[in-house]
Each structure stands twice: as structure tokens, then as C-alpha cells.
Amino acid sequence: DAVKALSILAVSKPPSPTPQRASTPTPTGDKASFSVGDSAESPVLRKVPNFMYIMKKVTTPPTRKKTIEADTPVSTLKSSHSRDIRRKMSFRQSIYMKVQTPNRQGVDAPDGKLSPDKDSSSDVKQEKTGDDYRKLWKKAINEQIMLLRMEKVNLNLMAEMESAEMKRHKLSYEDSVSDDGSLHSLWNDVLATSEPHKLTFDELKAAVLNGIPKDRRGEVWPLLARHKRQSASLFSRPTPAQDTTDSRPVDFQELKESQTPYQHQIYIDLGRTFPHQRYFSSAASPGQKAMYSVLKAYSVLDPELGYCQGLSFVAAVFVIHTKSEVDAFGLFKSLLRDYDFRNLYLPDMQTLQLRLYQLSRLLHDLQPQVYQHLDDLDIPPFLYAAPWFLTVFASQFPLGFSARVMDCVFLEGEEAVFKIILSLLEYFKHDILSCGDFESTTDFLKNSLPRLSQHVANEIIAGACQTELGTKLQMFEVEYTVLREAMLPNTEVDDELRQTVRILRDEVARLKEENADIRRKWR
Numbered sequence: 001d002a003v004k005a006l007s008i009l010a011v012s013k014p015p016s017p018t019p020q021r022a023s024t025p026t027p028t029g030d031k032a033s034f035s036v037g038d039s040a041e042s043p044v045l046r047k048v049p050n051f052m053y054i055m056k057k058v059t060t061p062p063t064r065k066k067t068i069e070a071d072t073p074v075s076t077l078k079s080s081h082s083r084d085i086r087r088k089m090s091f092r093q094s095i096y097m098k099v100q101t102p103n104r105q106g107v108d109a110p111d112g113k114l115s116p117d118k119d120s121s122s123d124v125k126q127e128k129t130g131d132d133y134r135k136l137w138k139k140a141i142n143e144q145i146m147l148l149r150m151e152k153v154n155l156n157l158m159a160e161m162e163s164a165e166m167k168r169h170k171l172s173y174e175d176s177v178s179d180d181g182s183l184h185s186l187w188n189d190v191l192a193t194s195e196p197h198k199l200t201f202d203e204l205k206a207a208v209l210n211g212i213p214k215d216r217r218g219e220v221w222p223l224l225a226r227h228k229r230q231s232a233s234l235f236s237r238p239t240p241a242q243d244t245t246d247s248r249p250v251d252f253q254e255l256k257e258s259q260t261p262y263q264h265q266i267y268i269d270l271g272r273t274f275p276h277q278r279y280f281s282s283a284a285s286p287g288q289k290a291m292y293s294v295l296k297a298y299s300v301l302d303p304e305l306g307y308c309q310g311l312s313f314v315a316a317v318f319v320i321h322t323k324s325e326v327d328a329f330g331l332f333k334s335l336l337r338d339y340d341f342r343n344l345y346l347p348d349m350q351t352l353q354l355r356l357y358q359l360s361r362l363l364h365d366l367q368p369q370v371y372q373h374l375d376d377l378d379i380p381p382f383l384y385a386a387p388w389f390l391t392v393f394a395s396q397f398p399l400g401f402s403a404r405v406m407d408c409v410f411l412e413g414e415e416a417v418f419k420i421i422l423s424l425l426e427y428f429k430h431d432i433l434s435c436g437d438f439e440s441t442t443d444f445l446k447n448s449l450p451r452l453s454q455h456v457a458n459e460i461i462a463g464a465c466q467t468e469l470g471t472k473l474q475m476f477e478v479e480y481t482v483l484r485e486a487m488l489p490n491t492e493v494d495d496e497l498r499q500t501v502r503i504l505r506d507e508v509a510r511l512k513e514e515n516a517d518i519r520r521k522w523r
Contacts, residue, residue, distance in 0.1 A: 177211030
């Protein structure tokens with residue numbers, strides 16, 4: 001009130017214009033005062049405050065800091081804060097801040113630190129109880145169980161997809177059999193017969209001549225094999241392999257897990273068998289694994305035969321057309337034992353030589369021009385026909401043609417191979433006779449002839465089914481045996497001498513070992 005009164009007084013009654021002594025301001029903290037000269041009017045004004053300074057402070061409002069309302073959005077604060085920061089930045093820093101991806105918890109500050117947007121209430125941590133931890137553990141366990149179930153389902157789906165893909169590629173070869181649905185219905189009726197052994201040979205032959213769908217061969221071939229076993233003559237003499245092993249039960253899984261000295265040789269031939277067939281293309285493919293299991297199991301079952309090159313192609317044909325390794329092994333075993341193909345692969349190769357002699361005699365009697373041409377060029381049947389017997393045409397010919405040949409083999413046996421060869425040479429007779437030298441003829445027989453079209457393959461199969469051999473093969477077998485005994489009289493004697501020498505060498509080695517042991521003891 002005193003200050004106001006002095007202000008009013010100063011405005012209403014200005015000081016007299018009498019000269020005064022110059023005043024010197026004296027700062028005293030926030031306020032300033034000065035001393036005036038002696039006044040005759042009022043001694044009170046000798047020392048008064050600087051009212052102009054006071055008035056300025058009263059009339060001028062002080063600068064206030066910006067206050068942030070409680071309901072101001074956080075995004076607005078962030079944007080304003082970001083704009084303030086950019087004003088203090090260089091243009092390079094500004095461009096960097098525009099292109100940088102903002103952090104989920106806040107915007108990156110210029111110094112690289114985060115400015116998280118957290119609620120003040122989140123700083124207060126609530127202590128968890130035992131029930132909370134139990135709920136968390138239960139939730140984690142349920143989530144883990146769910147993940148394991150989903151992973152198992154995914155693995156099953158992937159396995160099913162891979163199996164379906166492999167099945168699609170398993171039979172992805174061109175078959176010469178064209179089916180409009182009638183073949184499937186025909187073989188469905190044959191397979192549905194309660195007593196298939198009562199079917200006559202002519203009925204089965206007519207059905208096989210029409211063709212077997214490639215997706216039904218895995219069922220038809222066992223049917224034909226059973227029919228042959230059941231209709232075999234009672235006077236037929238079983239082979240030595242049948243006498244020793246066919247009577248005992250065979251556990252494929254046990255044979256598969258056993259060890260055999262032929263494992264390495266089998267493994268080497270896997271990559272050479274149908275390398276262009278996708279089912280056998282890679283080392284870890286299901287086709288190579290199944291083929292390895294079949295060949296290994298049979299080498300354990302029949303150690304006398306073990307394994308021979310050419311068997312891999314035969315096993316591969318069965319693996320392609322069957323649903324499991326057990327079915328493929330059954331067909332492989334049936335072909336070697338029931339159809340007498342086993343002797344072809346024995347180490348002495350005597351049966352293969354007999355088959356080649358029979359083929360030459362058939363050519364001599366039935367196709368004399370072809371026989372004479374090959375004989376003039378000094379081309380023995382071993383150069384071109386040996387792989388046809390050992391692989392049943394699978395190593396050089398299309399897979400579809402080899403499957404058709406296998407149809408005939410399960411129907412007629414090994415005689416079907418001779419008929420197929422005769423039909424082939426008869427069909428390409430003019431091409432063979434047109435080859436004038438050894439090289440061109442062998443090249444045609446090995447490379448050009450096996451490239452058969454579907455039409456040509458059907459004609460060759462039809463011609464083979466119409467060929468009748470009668471008892472020629474049996475006659476030529478007797479002829480071969482007589483000639484062998486007549487031309488090689490000392491063969492058995494030489495074998496006996498070799499066996500005696502081998503026994504004597506073993507005895508000498510044993511005596512040397514005993515002598516060495518005696519010397520060590522005396523020392």
C-alpha cells in the first residue's frame with residue numbers, strides 16, 4: 001500500500017525543477033535505490049525505491065514454461081519433440097532420421113539412445129505369486145505340446161506328399177500297353193477269382209497278350225507265379241537250391257539286417273541301374289534303398305550265388321512295380337528259383353553258355369540267313385545276347401518293353417526270352433543283313449536295335465507269342481551236354497586234380513604252422 005501511495009504521489013506531484021545533485025544508482029540485489037539531494041519539501045523522499053523498476057515487474061507478465069496438458073496425445077509430443085531435434089540437426093542427420101525405422105518403444109534420439117514411451121505405472125513391478133508361476137508353467141507346457149503335435153502332423157504330411165510324389169515317378173515310364181478301361185476290368189476279374197489255379201494256360205496267355213496295366217503288374221506277377229507252381233508237373237525234379245532252402249521259412253527283415261561280403265559290390269552297381277529313372281536317380285532315393293535291401297537279403301539267403309552283375313536290373317524292375325520291399329523280394333526269389341534263372345548267375349556260367357548255344361542252334365534252324373551273316377562276321381551270341389538273358393532286356397531296352405518281357409516270362413518261363421530274341425532278330429532282319437562289317441553290325445545290335453517304339457514293341461511281343469519251339473530247347477540241351485563231354489574229356493579229371501592240389505597245399509600250410517609253434521616252444 002505504501003508503494004502504491006508513493007506511486008500516486010509521484011504522478012500527481014512531480015518534483016520541483018530545482019537543480020538537484022546527480023544521483024548514482026546503487027544496486028542492492030533485485031531492487032535498486034538511489035539517494036537524492038536534500039529536499040525542502042519532504043524529508044521522506046530522501047531515500048525512495050526505484051518505482052519504475054517495480055512498475056515494470058508488476059505490469060509485465062513473467063515468461064512461463066510450456067505446460068503439457070494431461071490429455072495431450074503421445075504421438076503429438078513425439079512429433080513436436082522430433083521437430084525440435086531436427087531443427088538442431090544438419091540436413092544429413094535430418095534425412096537419416098526420416099528414413100530410419102522407428103523403434104517400437106520410442107524414437108531414436110540423436111545420441112543413439114532410445115526415448116521409450118512408458119507409462120509411469122509400468123515402473124511399479126507386481127510380485128508374482130505361486131499360482132501365477134503355476135499358470136505360466138502350465139501355459140508353457142501346453143504350448144510345447146501343441147508345437148510337438150503340429151510338428152508331428154507336418155512330418156506326416158511331408159512323408160505322405162513325398163510318398164505320393166515318388167509313387168507318381170515310380171511308374172513314370174512309357175508303356176506300350178494302351179488301356180481304355182477294359183484291361184483293368186479284365187484283370188480285376190482274374191484277380192478276384194477264388195481259384196486262380198483253375199484258369200487254363202490259354203486263358204492267361206490271351207490275357208497277357210492283351211497287356212497288363214503297369215499299376216497292376218505287382219499283383220498279376222505273383223498270381224502267374226503261383227499258377228506256374230501249382231500247375232507244375234509232378235515228375236519235375238527240383239533244383240538244388242529248392243531242396244536246401246525253399247522248405248525253410250524266410251524272414252526278410254532278418255535277412256535284410258544280416259551282413260554279407262557282397263555289400264560293397266551291390267552298392268557300386270546301384271548307381272549304374274536305371275540312372276535316368278528319377279526313382280533311382282540319387283543315392284538316397286527310395287528306389288536305390290529298396291533295391292539294395294532286396295539284393296542284400298537274397299545274397300544272405302543264397303550264399304552260393306551271392307550276387308552277380310545284372311541282378312540289380314531285375315530287382316529294380318520288381319521294386320518299381322510292387323508296393324513294398326517284401327513283395328519285391330518275393331518276386332525276385334520266385335524268378336530265380338521257380339523259373340530256374342538262378343543258374344544263369346552262378347560263378348561257373350555254365351548255364352549261360354548253354355543258353356547261348358541253344359540260341360545259336362535256334363538261329364541256325366529258324367533264321368539261317370541271320371545266323372550265317374553273324375557267323376561270317378565272327379559275331380558270337382555272347383557279344384549281344386548275354387545282357388539280354390542276364391537282365392531280361394532291362395539294361396539296354398526301354399523299361400516298358402522289359403516289363404512286357406517280364407509278363408511273358410512269368411507266364412512261360414525262360415522259354416519266353418528265346419522267343420523274344422527270335423522275334424527281335426526276325427523283325428530287324430533286313431537291317432542286320434545290310435550291315436557289312438563287324439563294327440556296324442555290333443553297333444546296331446547293341447545301340448540301334450534296343451531303341452524300340454511302342455508300336456514296334458507290340459509287334460515283337462505279338463510275334464513272340466505266336467512262336468512255337470516245342471521240344472527244341474530240351475533237344476539242344478542234350479546236344480550241348482554230349483558235345484561238352486566229347487570235346488572236353490579231361491575237364492572233370494582236371495577239376496579233381498585241382499581239388500587235390502588245393503587240399504595238399506592246405507595241409508602243407510597247416511604243418512608249417514605246427515612246426516613254427518614247436519620251434520617257439522623249444523626256444
